[in-house]
Amino acid sequence: MSQPDQPGSAADIPARATAGYTSEYGEPPAGRWAAPGRVNLIGEHTDYNDGFVLPFALPQQTVVAAATTGEPGWTVWSEQSGERIEFDLDDVSEPGRVKGWGAYVAGTVWALRDAGFDVPGARMAIASDVPLGAGLSSSAALESAVLTALADLGGLDLPVDDRPGLAQRAENRYVGIPSGIMDQSASIRCQGGHALFLDCRSLAVEQIPFDLDSAGLTILVVDSRAPHQHVTGEYRARRAACEEGARALGVPALRDVPIDGLDAALARLDDPMIQRRVRHIVTENQRVLDTVELLRAGRVREIGPLLTASHVSMRDDFEITVAEVDVAVEAALAAGAYGARMTGGGFGGCVLALVDTDRVEAVATAVADAYAERGFTAPHSWPVLPTPGAHRLP
Numbered sequence: 201m202s203q204p205d206q207p208g209s210a211a212d213i214p215a216r217a218t219a220g221y222t223s224e225y226g227e228p229p230a231g232r233w234a235a236p237g238r239v240n241l242i243g244e245h246t247d248y249n250d251g252f253v254l255p256f257a258l259p260q261q262t263v264v265a266a267a268t269t270g271e272p273g274w275t276v277w278s279e280q281s282g283e284r285i286e287f288d289l290d291d292v293s294e295p296g297r298v299k300g301w302g303a304y305v306a307g308t309v310w311a312l313r314d315a316g317f318d319v320p321g322a323r324m325a326i327a328s329d330v331p332l333g334a335g336l337s338s339s340a341a342l343e344s345a346v347l348t349a350l351a352d353l354g355g356l357d358l359p360v361d362d363r364p365g366l367a368q369r370a371e372n373r374y375v376g377i378p379s380g381i382m383d384q385s386a387s388i389r390c391q392g393g394h395a396l397f398l399d400c401r402s403l404a405v406e407q408i409p410f411d412l413d414s415a416g417l418t419i420l421v422v423d424s425r426a427p428h429q430h431v432t433g434e435y436r437a438r439r440a441a442c443e444e445g446a447r448a449l450g451v452p453a454l455r456d457v458p459i460d461g462l463d464a465a466l467a468r469l470d471d472p473m474i475q476r477r478v479r480h481i482v483t484e485n486q487r488v489l490d491t492v493e494l495l496r497a498g499r500v501r502e503i504g505p506l507l508t509a510s511h512v513s514m515r516d517d518f519e520i521t522v523a524e525v526d527v528a529v530e531a532a533l534a535a536g537a538y539g540a541r542m543t544g545g546g547f548g549g550c551v552l553a554l555v556d557t558d559r560v561e562a563v564a565t566a567v568a569d570a571y572a573e574r575g576f577t578a579p580h581s582w583p584v585l586p587t588p589g590a591h592r593l594p
């Protein structure tokens with residue numbers, strides 16, 4: 201099995217952020233803040249339909265080493281890009297002025313200031329082992345780590361529950377990506393050993409025990425390494441189709457179509473494409489609720505078929521999978537996984553598989569073999585456990 205192809209191991213990330221800070225700025229940081237990437241156990245594209253999601257936080261994390269400067273203005277160094285960027289009050293007076301990876305940092309400052317917070321000027325150094333472009337929310341991890349650091353450094357009165365919405369605004373408005381609230385919620389609100397059951401309408405959360413270890417189970421994450429293409433355009437198109445479906449059905453959001461009213465709702469829609477999109481969202485919301493029920497009852501193995509059904513729905517109804525993720529799911533199931541599905545926005549990214557811990561190697565090998573047979577770029581696979589959301593490091 202191979203790890204994500206980032207340098208070093210997860211344990212090095214805080215040390216690397218500290219070392220980067222010290223060498224860039226000539227003194228140690230005042231503190232370090234970490235925020236994780238995420239996988240979504242189930243509930244895909246439901247967040248912007250006011251529905252349900254069930255993500256958990258990954259051991260892969262982004263760490264910000266930082267200190268205030270006493271002056272307005274921000275300097276940020278990133279290990280991944282090797283660049284140091286600076287931006288000032290003018291750059292965060294309106295969205296879009298800072299581009300590239302710095303937009304996620306500047307956007308977070310902008311969102312905080314726009315919400316009326318007095319954000320302290322600061323220097324930051326960032327290190328991360330959340331793989332980029334793999335659908336594991338590296339951008340939410342960056343926004344969440346920066347937001348947590350600045351909130352702490354500035355002593356901002358910002359309840360944890362309000363933080364994901366601000367980080368999401370940074371991404372929606374400053375960076376210009378029309379994502380929902382799931383990724384930032386996962387990076388900020390997840391707890392170790394739990395999956396986060398989030399109602400994306402009320403923003404109520406319930407921490408659902410997800411004790412894989414004592415059930416002898418592991419979630420294997422497989423980075424499909426499929427080239428991400430047209431991701432933002434396709435995402436926008438799915439959102440638009442869902443909004444059209446809700447409009448045609450006369451409901452505020454597809455969340456409001458009950459599962460036992462699905463057939464009647466579909467009969468009222470003329471466009472077969474809109475019918476498929478609506479069917480995915482309505483059945484996916486129900487699968488989240490069913491998964492939560494099983495987990496509450498400690499019946500972890502039994503969620504497998506729901507995971508696989510979610511994949512089939514994403515493949516056939518929402519049409520967001522690609523050959524690499526379909527092959528990974530099929531190979532994992534054939535090698536004995538209880539369930540497997542693509543996780544995240546789609547068009548590549550990662551697959552997760554629920555497997556007996558003693559089958560982890562066998563399943564990873566089966567996926568790698570299936571890839572080799574088809575001539576796909578070799579996948580990266582690694583086991584994960586649910587970890588805590590954003591926090592200050594000791």
Ligand code: GLA
Binds near residue numbers: 243244246247248383
């Ligand atoms: C991306 C978005 C999320 C969510 C997922 C699909 O990760 O950022 O808001 O919509 O896709 O579930």
